[in-house]
Amino acid sequence: MDQTVSDACGLERHISSISFWQAVSAGGFKSGEDPLRMILHCDLDYFFAQCEELSNPGLSTKPLVICAYSGRTEDSGVVSTANYVARKLRVNSGLPIIQAKKILEGSNATYLPIDRPRYESISDRVMAIFSAHVGIVEKASIDEAYLDITEQVQLDLTEGRNLAQSLKRDIRREEGLSCSIGLGASKVVAKIASGFVKPDGLTIVPSYQSAEFLSPLPVDKLPGIGKKTQERLRGMHLETIGDLAKSNIQYITAAFGKKMGTYFHLASRGMDKDPVRPRLGPEQLSRIVTLKENSRDTDMISLELEDLAQDLHAKALKHGLQFRSVGIIAVLENLVAKTRTKTLDQPNSSIDIIRGSSTELLRTLLEETDLQIRRVGIQLSNLTPTTGQTFLAEFMERPPSTP
Ligand code: DCP
Numbered sequence: 001m002d003q004t005v006s007d008a009c010g011l012e013r014h015i016s017s018i019s020f021w022q023a024v025s026a027g028g029f030k031s032g033e034d035p036l037r038m039i040l041h042c043d044l045d046y047f048f049a050q051c052e053e054l055s056n057p058g059l060s061t062k063p064l065v066i067c068a069y070s071g072r073t074e075d076s077g078v079v080s081t082a083n084y085v086a087r088k089l090r091v092n093s094g095l096p097i098i099q100a101k102k103i104l105e106g107s108n109a110t111y112l113p114i115d116r117p118r119y120e121s122i123s124d125r126v127m128a129i130f131s132a133h134v135g136i137v138e139k140a141s142i143d144e145a146y147l148d149i150t151e152q153v154q155l156d157l158t159e160g161r162n163l164a165q166s167l168k169r170d171i172r173r174e175e176g177l178s179c180s181i182g183l184g185a186s187k188v189v190a191k192i193a194s195g196f197v198k199p200d201g202l203t204i205v206p207s208y209q210s211a212e213f214l215s216p217l218p219v220d221k222l223p224g225i226g227k228k229t230q231e232r233l234r235g236m237h238l239e240t241i242g243d244l245a246k247s248n249i250q251y252i253t254a255a256f257g258k259k260m261g262t263y264f265h266l267a268s269r270g271m272d273k274d275p276v277r278p279r280l281g282p283e284q285l286s287r288i289v290t291l292k293e294n295s296r297d298t299d300m301i302s303l304e305l306e307d308l309a310q311d312l313h314a315k316a317l318k319h320g321l322q323f324r325s326v327g328i329i330a331v332l333e334n335l336v337a338k339t340r341t342k343t344l345d346q347p348n349s350s351i352d353i354i355r356g357s358s359t360e361l362l363r364t365l366l367e368e369t370d371l372q373i374r375r376v377g378i379q380l381s382n383l384t385p386t387t388g389q390t391f392l393a394e395f396m397e398r399p400p401s402t403p
């Protein structure tokens with residue numbers, strides 16, 4: 001497969017850095033220190049246009065422009081994105097459609113409107129592929145996500161590279177799409193690295209090379225620095241990220257305020273503590289019912305829990321979600337609400353786990369109070385998309401017990 005593997009300072013050097021990384025991670029960290037992380041940023045190439053090429057492969061050899069029509073006149077609006085054939089001719093996102101048509105005159109270009117629902121369903125499936133490989137996935141936009149692979153690859157760069165390559169292979173095999181991936185020790189480095197080689201790139205930046213990697217790049221490569229800020233920085237003789245990294249923090253803060261100034265100061269050195277925050281689908285699935293009468297009878301309450309378990313299990317399947325935490329909610333006779341949660345070793349989609357965990361949590365909760373229960377509910381949280389593969393537990397599931 002035509003794939004570019006690049007490294008900020010050459011692959012040989014990054015391979016030789018493995019022992020350094022392992023030495024640091026094995027040493028442990030003092031509390032308050034930010035431990036080393038390994039983060040991937042995956043961004044699909046010319047996304048809307050690539051989706052259109054999927055359904056019509058004939059489009060890929062000529063310029064393809066996806067248009068965000070404003071509706072005023074036939075051609076008013078801007079280019080949403082374009083394939084790389086059109087980009088070579090300098091047709092990029094944001095260019096007015098009229099200008100794109102002038103540039104591409106006589107080139108047999110195709111112009112299509114945005115078909116967002118289709119791109120969204122393709123995006124959902126790609127996000128599910130990420131979740132199948134990695135537990136901590138933050139969808140950052142329709143075509144990109146951050147993945148925290150620190151624990152999974154034990155900070156081993158070769159393992160990190162292998163994981164990134166298998167993600168690329170799966171996205172290509174399952175969805176026919178190419179993407180570019182950056183691996184770095186922070187979100188900001190991973191994000192800039194994913195744009196370093198495109199399309200179909202993989203750029204690996206070992207943690208100790210973060211500043212070296214960023215240094216020669218223009219300041220507008222840093223997320224949050226647009227054309228206006230770039231102009232202001234140029235006026236201060238700060239053209240590259242390296243210039244920004246070397247500058248005095250007070251100088252930057254005086255010009256841009258404390259929050260932005262601190263961000264520029266740290267990000268220009270590749271330092272960014274922002275965690276990868278899973279943000280996929282609903283945060284939780286829950287249902288609560290009022291008992292026919294207040295009770296402490298575990299058999300009777302378990303019957304209610306059985307209905308709730310079946311209902312939530314069906315909901316999770318419908319949404320294509322697995323859960324890692326099962327919780328019980330109980331409103332006591334004095335109207336005080338209590339919750340107890342159990343977190344599982346790994347994401348699960350089995351109804352038996354919902355049944356077993358909720359009954360167990362109910363017993364624990366009853367041991368902690370003498371009061372009767374008025375309302376009871378179950379909550380599934382820590383949700384991640386299922387991968388399309390059916391879990392063995394699903395096959396082994398017992399039919400719902402009949403009372
Ligand atoms: N998009 C848009 N208008 C913009 C920028 C982007 O409508 N000004 C849409 C179309 C893109 C999608 O968002 O396909 C993703 O944006 P990216 O910035 O990731 O750009 P692409 O995926 O198109 O290209 P690249 O290969 O550079 O990632």
Ligand code: CA
Binds near residue numbers: 046047143
């Ligand atoms: Ca993209």
Ligand code: CA
Binds near residue numbers: 044141
């Ligand atoms: Ca993107």
